[in-house]
Amino acid sequence: MKIHFIAIGGSAMHNLALALEHKGYAVTGSDDVIYEPSKGRLLAKGLLPKEFGWFQEKITLDLDAVILGMHAKPDNPELLKAQELGLKIYSYPEFLYEQSKNKTRVVIGGSHGKTTITSMILHVLNYHNIQVDYMVGAQLDGFDRMVHLTEENDFIVLEGDEYLSSPIDRRPKFHLYKPNIALLSGIAWDHINVFPTFDNYLEQFQIFVDSIIKGGSISYNEEDIEVKKVVEASENPIRKLAYKTPEYIVEDGQTLLLTPEGPMPIEVFGKHNLSNLSGAKWICQNVGVDEDDFYEAIGTFKGASKRLEKIAEGKTTVAYKDFAHSPSKVEATTNAVKEQYPNRKLIACLELHTYSSLNADFLKEYKGALNKADEAVVFYSPHAIKIKQLEEVSEKQIAEAFGRDDLQIYTNPDSFKENLFNKNFSNSALLLMSSGNYGGLNFDSIKEVIGN
Structure with a gap:
């Protein structure tokens, strides 16, 4: 397939471009400015645009699809040309759904904690050599890219962002994934430029819970009052699995998680991160990792980039x-x-x-x-x-x-x-x-x- 990225330099967009190049797609892209580390990573794979700017001549009928990033404007010249030619235009989350519609989709949502929880899950699965597709919002140790897509993997783990999908698609990203297995970590008003009231923001999470495939499941943080209300009020016929912060102690600057096998030292710390860990454990068990194996792996998790x-x-x-x-x-x-x-x-x-x-x-x-x-x-x-x-x-x-x-x-x-x-x-x-x-x-x- 031939795919063109409008605004290829973004953190998420360039990782998707790298993932598709790795998958064997023919990838091109444009942007008006690209910073490191995106610039160097695209250059290493031959995907860095030869010159910055928007060029309508890059938009041709032989493209299978165009992927539109949030950095582009609705009047972007390349977007207008793609619309004129009637090409298939995807937002970032739309394309991820297209790539995963025949997989079991695991989506991690919440105002906070979603990157860390997604990272914990991927760390545990990678530790036990369980292969999954994924998209996560931070660079992780042991992973080449923040996005990985295959034909053969049965599961895909997606970080579910509530921000808008594209300049021409005002739906929150996590509304498009239709999860089979979901998690909701917390709700605290954010993105007021898009959601001017708390009620408007809260509604996005209600829609997310209702978008879970019937018969699916949601693990949710019962210690967050808004999360508890949203999940328990939903009439979607799904399994609702509550989790809470596990018991732990702190001794001499070291956090010890209290497990059935006794106190276990872990690298991450803080009540919010222990809550994140509890949510990640539920999801990993849904994917087939037993409790002992989860604890073995999570002890080596050092955190996601830029998170404590x-x-x-x-x-x-x-x-x-x-x-x-x-x-x-x-x-x-x-x-x-x-x-x-x-x-x-x-x-x-x-x-x-x-x-x-x-x-x-x-x-x-x-x-x-x-x-x-x-x-x-x-x-x-x-x-x-x-x-x-x-x-x-x-x-x-x-x-x-x-x-x-x-x-x-x-x-x-x-x-x-x-x-x-x-x-x-x-x-x-x-x-x-x-x-x-x-x-x-x-x-x-x-x-x-x-x-x-």
Whole structure:
């Protein structure tokens, strides 16, 4: 098959392109800008466009399909040409469904935790050499790509994102997968540029639960009130399997999972990650992995990229970075690090970087999110607010929103870095939470200030 990608450089899109090239498809693509690591990975497989931009001449009748990424605009010249020629145009999730409609589809949904749970499942299956197709939102140790597609595998494990499918398909991605086996980890309002009210956001998860194939199953976090309500109210004839956080203890900076065979050390930590682990166990058992084999494998799971990723460690100091940006994720991640290192000073730095987090009306959702931090720092860029065409927010609004009089707020990246690198990190834990990079922070440089 000949497939053309419009906006091939995105994290998800370039991984799908690599997966189809690996499968033997003829793949081409376009984009107006491509950053690393996408650029280097596409170049290595001969898929990097010769020049950046949109070229209608690339859209020809001999294409079997066009895959449209979210980065493209509805008036994209290549999209308009594909529509004019009557070519089959897929969104990213539509194409994944097309590739998996004859497989058992396992879909992991939730406002938070879905990448980690999907990663845990894939780690366990890979550990036991159980072959499945997959799509996950983070790079994993032992996996070449974030997307893998075959003709022969019976199962596909999909991370179910609730964001929109494409510029011309406003349905959330996870509505298109029609799972046989599903999981719902948590519901906390996000993506307010698309879902302006919580009720509107909540409705997307109701639709997801109702989209599960009749006779299928859903594992759900019964400790999340909204998840419990949504799943238990659904009249879809499916099996409903509740899970909760397993028992665990923390000793000297080490989390021990309490299993039937006794306490077991694990690499991940925090109540939210232990809850994620419990959900992953249910799914793995659905796929045929027994409990003992699950525990054997999960003990070697070090986490998904950018999810509580340890970036530096000294004798009395440790530093983590995390993708957390929504209020529920920020609170869960901050609490997890403090629980893991209760006797160390926790310095928690958060970058407000996304559309939702920079919205003046949404800021109040962050109240209490950094309470467990001994020292709380927030960085945001007024320039980013202008780019997103949002109403200006003041430092006073941010301080009031978080509910901390001692909140340190920075808008200048150089000032933020100067303050960070001049801190005394003795007997401390540093947590850097962002989906950006604090205006140009080199995370590798943290190793230099943490010391040995």
